[in-house]
Amino acid sequence: MAIILSPNSLKASIKSSLLIRIVLFLLALAVFLASIYVNAAVTELVLKNVIVEKFTFKGFEKVPVKIMSYQELLHFSVIKFLTILTGISLFVILAVLIRGFRFKVLQTATLLLSSFVILVILAGLQAYMFSNLQPIHYSVIYVELGNVTFQEANFIGLSDLGEPVQIKSPLVTVSKLKIYRIFENGTIVSEYPYMSREDLDLLLESTSTLLNMSDVMWYEDGKTNTLKKFHVINASFSNVSYDRVLSLKDIRTNEVAPIEGITVLVSMIAPFLMSAYIAVGFKRIYSCSAKYAAGIGLIVYILLSVFMIFTGLI
16 A cells, blocks of 8 residues: 655655754764763873883983873874874765765764764773773883973083083073983993883993983073083983973883783774774665675775874774
């Protein structure tokens, strides 16, 4: 028996369908925004409660290693997730155009935005595992610091022209400071993935600390002095502070716990689950063949894996 809809009923049905799609899109958008905040929050959890970084340099033993603020982490997460979304979106649009499908903007956008629910779930799982993890200790053997201030400082070293210089001042400011450890033969200590505490102590005993300064300014005899480059051989100071860590290299000093392997596994399956979600959704929206949808899923997986190598997903 045929059912004939009146024009008013047909319009109401179309409006209802459109309203549902808009609501689903807004929910998917909320999921995407939540994934950004969750990513920043989990990263902050790890940096504050799991990772313990300490300087190994003479005079810096009690100086805390600064971590990124939540605002900085959130800014990084926004850039990272928008980049991922843009990359996937461009490919999916290309996949639609290649097969000549009618582009369904709202449904496709909903699919891509909602796929980030995978990252929200996995990040929540990782947060739970990290909260039950013992602190992981790292010893910093190379660091670059920005905007450093020394108090009651006495430095002996060489200028960039190789001339001997001594700086003795109540206040010394440095635009960029590079600190590293070297062996007696001048070889710089390299980064190690793991070293026992005992072996690290032996390493520290057999090496010394060097400082390279850029854009140095100090006060002496009522005058302001500057130096473009300064290679410090001997240093003493009462206090030191800095604005930010520009880069660092460190050595882990405690063994890997089994639960850490699970967190790594969770990160590795994220691209697979997200690409599978998108492939299945694409097939339902555009009624394409399973083979074509699988191909889309494979390329999305490759894209996500590349992103994971450089920035991580969760």
